[in-house]
Amino acid sequence: MKDFLHTMLQGQPPQETSGENAELTWQWLADGVLLLEPKVVADDIKHVLMSAGVHGNETAPIEILSRHVNRLLNGEMPLAVRLLVVLGNPDAIRAGVRYQSVDLNRLFHGHHRHYPACSETQRAIELENIVETFFADTSTERFHFDLHTAIRESFHLRFGLLPQKTLASDDFLHGLIGMGLEALVINPIPGGTFSYYTHAALQVQSCTLELGKVRPFGENDLSQFAAADRALECFICGEAFSADMLAPVKVYQVVRELKKLSDDFHFIDVSDNAKNFTCFTQGTLIAQDGDVMYRVERANEWLIFPNAGVKTGLRAGLMLAEADLDALM
Template sequence: MNPFAPARDFLDLTLQGLTPQQAAWHTPALQAQWLGHGLLQLTPLAANSQQEQILLSTGIHGNETAPIEILNSIVNDLLAGTLPLACRILVVLGNIPAMQSGKRFVDYDMNRLFDGAHAKQPDASEARRAVALEQAASAFFATAPAGAPRRHYDLHTAIRGSVFERFAIYPFIHQRPHNREQLAWLRAADVDTVLLHSKPAATYSYYTSERCGADAFTLELGKARPFGQNDLTRFTGIEHALRELLSGQRQPAANPDISGIRLFKAKYDIIKHSGEFVLHLADDVENFTALPHGMTIAEDVEVRYVADGGEERILFPNPKVGVGLRAGIVIEPASLD
């Protein structure tokens, strides 16, 4: 029986804006609950109270389709019973109207609207969705067994190329230590570069990290392309790691080895202060491009950003953002304490 009929599967149901005939159902191995458009919770019938509680989100930007296709394939296999489920998961498909139209967003970048930032953009459709996704995450983790590990992997692809194709953003975690075991898991998933964020942000992963106590990461896994045009063989590392994790086949390392990971930290944001802002980088400059010492990176009215030291790199350069917003991040090498 197809619980999503007449749609093919969870993704098709979501893109068509349909509602399943039943909001809850069982397979021989798991319980499924449709919690709303783009929200599906799966719980193994033989649940272990100390097993990880995992939120898997994607489509926060609607044109980043490869992770959406991968996550949908995993959900299909879990429901079919061809992939066993060993932990409770919440699957989130984020910006549905943007997914339907093949756009990054409709009114406003959703990943700048979490942790209360949605109140500043009350007319944006993404603001209302951000509220719903915050509530879904909070409810999911609030019902997690005491002491069970909490994880959130927010899966993205980037709008530009990258010197290091796959990388993670580790949200600012205030006084908590960085989780070395999770960094080792990222390395096993072929994510070998990590930015350690140095301040709070309005991202989904920061929200779940700070408000829900999750080990949370924004994962940039390649280049954004339309549905059906992705070379999914380039994503085998993260797909294999997720399947292994969800099926309980992975054993956490007692002494995690993170020697193969490049670590960076944010040094400062490049802010677009006015319409006179100029970014002195090529339109197709890649993320993590090195910035030679003394180079003028950008300039604005009464402000110049100049590279210093020879070890800096650029991340997320975008001169087209609105005035007052971040037009890029200058980063530098980092290490864990």
């Protein structure tokens, strides 16, 4: 196999489901799931999960990650970690849609049990089993980067959501900053995202990365993702992050989840095209759901992921307050 993405898009397993080159061995574990391991394993080797395409229409991270995999398979790039590469929702990727029946990034950590069986619920179960096996009996550092692009515009073009309150590794933090992230959002609220699952269930240092705007295959300006591209390469190859890659980053803490309790939920002082990280002042009525009022409680709060169209019971937005980078370490 020479082209990972092309193979996945065909909808059939490769003729050979395992192989090797001078530096590594690889195994095709499932549709869009590839395990790559170096032939020489260091005692302190890191175990790294890199995922993209959990939403099938978020194509730029899929292209970037697949290009790195192709370089590894073709012997053009060294491998310094155990690497599990996951293209999350192959059926949706092939169809060019966000998801087919249910948003896959709401189904992990057992949340698939709350939905009728479909391709996405089965995929969540499959990925949980694969990832659990990958991280089993590992004692050195374990990382998960779940790569996404955002639906709406943002005042911070690239940002990350952390399901953990603190980070145990400088390498992980430097990698996130090295990806060109302008902001980090601490969000330990339990949920069904892929990154929350790997952290909560498997104690992996995890992050959901929003790296730009949704575009179809072939329409991405990959130069906008150059920092993330380079940082992923550093992690894969075991290279240190240089000082010029570590720019300042803003840190926010989720202070409230806007839960859609009924079909009456609607935003008040939020425009339909409001950007992520729009700032609102104390007392502003953000949303209403029947008798429930969501008002800004602090001097300033920032809103991300406003979406009144989600299904009842799901998150319709997150309110943030500023935090300190030191709080993460």
